[in-house]
Amino acid sequence: MTGIALLLAAAAVGHGIARAGGLPPLPLLVLAGFILGLTGSVPADFLQEALVLGITFLVFQAGIELDPSRVRRQKQAALIVGFVQFFLLGGLGLTAAVALGFDLHTASYLALALSASSTLVAVRVLQRRRQLFEPFGRLVIGVLLLQDLLVILLIPVLTRQPDGAIEVARGIGATVLMAAIAWLLLRAVLPRVIERLALDEELLLLFVLSILFGFLFFADLLGLPRVSGAFVAGVALSSFPLNGVVRGRLTSIGDFFSAVFFTALGASLGIPTVDELIQAGLLGAVILLVTPVAVAFIAERAGFSARPAIVSGLLLSQASEFSLVVGLQGLALGNLSPGAFQVIALVTLGTMVLTPLLTQDRVVLGLLHLHPSRRGGGPNEPPRDHVLIVGAGSSGMPLLETLVIAPRRVIVVDDDPQLVDRIRAAGLEAYRGDATHRGLLRRVGASDARVIVSTVSRIEDNEPLLEEARGVPIFV
Numbered sequence: 001m002t003g004i005a006l007l008l009a010a011a012a013v014g015h016g017i018a019r020a021g022g023l024p025p026l027p028l029l030v031l032a033g034f035i036l037g038l039t040g041s042v043p044a045d046f047l048q049e050a051l052v053l054g055i056t057f058l059v060f061q062a063g064i065e066l067d068p069s070r071v072r073r074q075k076q077a078a079l080i081v082g083f084v085q086f087f088l089l090g091g092l093g094l095t096a097a098v099a100l101g102f103d104l105h106t107a108s109y110l111a112l113a114l115s116a117s118s119t120l121v122a123v124r125v126l127q128r129r130r131q132l133f134e135p136f137g138r139l140v141i142g143v144l145l146l147q148d149l150l151v152i153l154l155i156p157v158l159t160r161q162p163d164g165a166i167e168v169a170r171g172i173g174a175t176v177l178m179a180a181i182a183w184l185l186l187r188a189v190l191p192r193v194i195e196r197l198a199l200d201e202e203l204l205l206l207f208v209l210s211i212l213f214g215f216l217f218f219a220d221l222l223g224l225p226r227v228s229g230a231f232v233a234g235v236a237l238s239s240f241p242l243n244g245v246v247r248g249r250l251t252s253i254g255d256f257f258s259a260v261f262f263t264a265l266g267a268s269l270g271i272p273t274v275d276e277l278i279q280a281g282l283l284g285a286v287i288l289l290v291t292p293v294a295v296a297f298i299a300e301r302a303g304f305s306a307r308p309a310i311v312s313g314l315l316l317s318q319a320s321e322f323s324l325v326v327g328l329q330g331l332a333l334g335n336l337s338p339g340a341f342q343v344i345a346l347v348t349l350g351t352m353v354l355t356p357l358l359t360q361d362r363v364v365l366g367l368l369h370l371h372p373s374r375r376g377g378g379p380n381e382p383p384r385d386h387v388l389i390v391g392a393g394s395s396g397m398p399l400l401e402t403l404v405i406a407p408r409r410v411i412v413v414d415d416d417p418q419l420v421d422r423i424r425a426a427g428l429e430a431y432r433g434d435a436t437h438r439g440l441l442r443r444v445g446a447s448d449a450r451v452i453v454s455t456v457s458r459i460e461d462n463e464p465l466l467e468e469a470r471g472v473p474i475f476v
Helices: 002-021 025-039 044-064 072-099 104-115 119-128 135-163 165-197 201-222 226-237 244-268 274-301 306-315 321-333 338-358 361-370 396-403 417-425 438-443 459-468
Strands: 387-390 410-414 429-432 451-454
Touching: 002 025, 002 044, 002 244, 025 244, 025 338, 044 119, 044 226, 044 244, 044 321, 072 104, 072 135, 072 274, 072 417, 104 135, 104 274, 104 321, 104 338, 119 135, 119 306, 119 338, 135 165, 135 226, 135 274, 135 306, 135 321, 135 417, 165 201, 165 226, 201 226, 201 244, 274 306, 274 338, 306 338, 306 361, 321 338, 410 417, 417 429, 438 459, 451 459
Parallel strands: 387 410, 387 451, 410 429
Antiparallel strands: none
């Protein structure tokens, strides 16, 4: 009881300082835990249990955010971006780890830890920016879902490799079996059960938690890590019609376990050596330098305009909560030294902390100015006296269908490449871009339009449009 009391007290102090100073809580939780760990007052066994418990619920919460139906038209782009980023970072991470002096088996753990991006960090940034349902937000969700599934599939390969090919095959088979059962529950069983039971908020929350613990038991039964069961349970529940009350309570529970986990993680870390700091810095640089360029390049080839492509790359430029899962598994099995785990933890925490800073609008705009070919499309001559629709999603399409029969020229600007192609296939005029692209706004004659309709939800993204089209009636 003393251990949990001290851990919760340290978490409360870290959260309190973060709230009072308007700072992100994650680094302060880790710092509070680190200071607690220096006192030696919390047993190492208890910290290990707290880490496993915390990461289990974090992974479950991450799975709930990855509703496959959100990806929609971005499936193909998500597959390409996800596979390329995963294996590119994995290959570079393996090469860098070997070059830094790690043996091949340890380097394999480090490579897998670098390969995936953080669902919790990326989704929270998208939610804060109100861009979760934007086309590039759906792309990011698809990439995260694919990469998390790849990590879940590869963890048994890495952990069972010393036991031979048969054990590796059993681990992969067990993971696939559990995923298949989750898919069956998602598609055929659970929606009907919930509809028939008509549970109130309290019982629905208990039902959701029972699904989690059921998959944890099933993972134990199959000899898989519990986090695999937690993630599969989360994905199985991701498409559920959970009401706001239940989601709010799950978020509160998740925030509690998040605080416990990161405080326990800080308490379990020792004072890093110079070598560990250098190794973590170099491996973190691989993620921060390679991911934005690779993701933006592929996203643009998939049809996205420069800004959403760059934002997608920045959103994915961190190590994942699954990196810590990989590290904890290796540490528990004796395949990783405490120093190697510390490197994984430092890379993960450092890149997670940097993501909210790197995705700020001023950083994105700075990178846009460095973009080598941002001009994009547009009419040969700027039009006049036309109707301009910026954003033709669920709100803009009904208006577009109404304006088709009007005699006036209608031009659409949208950053969803598939939607733009559909509009063009219907014989209408559409260009890829967004409301922040001033050059495109000039080429589509925003300042000379008869009227402009913008369905862009973020106020910040509408400001360039408002400045370019002064004196033009704009409906936002």
